[in-house]
Amino acid sequence: MKVSGRSWFQGFGVLFLLIFASAAISAPARGPQQIPVQRRQVKIAIDNFILTDQSGKPFEFKHLNGKVVVAAFAYTTCPDVCPLITAAMRQVQINLSEAEKKRVQLITVTTDPEIDVPKVLAGYAKRYGAELDSWSFLTGDETTLKKVWKNFGVGVKRKARGLVDHTPLTAVVDQRGVLRFAYIGASPDKNLVLNDVRSLLAGR
């Protein structure tokens, strides 16, 4: 089969993207802190969804309209990237002023609904000292979660009970429900996230 130079180049490009995407989905077993966090500016409309929060109450995304949302994807028994992602989220929350906390909502969406029922998420939130007025930990049925993961661009692959590979995403969504900043990696810099949140709060 004859392959032209152009199609070879395109094929190489697709292959590169596939390798890049699979590397992002699969957090390596050892040394995830070594993955540099990538910040990307995007414009992806987030569809409304209804999940369940850590207290077992329904949580509807559209009710956050008018607030800046910092969303992270993690699961409670994660042994690599999630402790770093959730610790970074806590740092973001700690560094928001009381006035800002009224205009910003943090959400952590589970990537392992099999284990992360509301009671488990409540324990997780408590261990991280999360202030639940402005931070919700969400779970739900797998069908709904799959749509949410896909909408945010998060790949999820179950490896074993309580062990899941997933894209290590933290994202900032603007007041109109549009995903604007995506940080892919284990420890997003809290100052970078706070700057992006504040630029949206300032209407920039």
Add this chain to the structure above:
Amino acid sequence: MDALYAQRCFNCHGPSGRGDGPIAASLPVQPPDFRDTVQRKSNPQIKRLITAGKAVMPAFEPALSPSEINDMLQMVRFLSREGRDISWWENFDALVAAHCSIPWEVVLGYDEPTEEKQP
């Protein structure tokens, strides 16, 4: 048992349980050295930590079965002894597997194949 430790604990607690895993330095709380903590705690206390978690340490119940949690407990006890690390355990595992695959008759030297007597 070592696979369980490698999957669930290694990143924070490190190869010898000294709290020097690959992500330990990035955590907001430094993981403890098993030689200090595990040595001082009873089995029920350690089991409670594994099942319920603490600070950034995950709660492994209900994800892991009671027997897996017991295995984890044995592993951290093993690592809490001076000079032990996961690679030692991995070698030990291979040794056991190698010996178990050899027929016991050969190991003990019994029933060695008799050489055919030359006429």
